[in-house]
Amino acid sequence: MSYTEKILCTKSHEYVLKGEPCVVGLTDYAIEQLGDIVFLELPSVGDEFKKGETFANIESVKAASEIYMPVSGKIVKVNDALVDAPESLNEDCYENGWLVKVEGVNDEDFADLLTYTDYKEELE
DSSP, X not given: OOHHHHEEEOTTSEEEEOSSSEEEEEOHHHHHHXXXXXXXXXXXXXXXXXXXXXXXXXXXXXXXXXXXXXXXXXXXXXXXXXXXXXXXXXXXXXXXXXOEEEESOOGGGGTTOEEHHHHHHHHO
């Protein structure tokens, strides 16, 4: 099963991979639209966010954007390698390009998220 078959997506282009902890990142479509990533600001371990809150900021040669938390929870791991090399998101936004890992997620947070297939159809 490919990575995209296992993720759930928001209409604002974040994804979450269900698990303990849940993995949160930006979809390939979002990265493609942004173009060359030049800056990424991520939260700290221990920070807590509600679903829909801004938890990170990203800048590319084209635009600056806020990144919204697709589920409520507590940050337990941050992908610090991306802060030092944000351009690596352009190569892989899934396997190694996740942004944060979150614990304490309630199942109801997944209810309005889209499967990757449905997400891609929404984009058309």
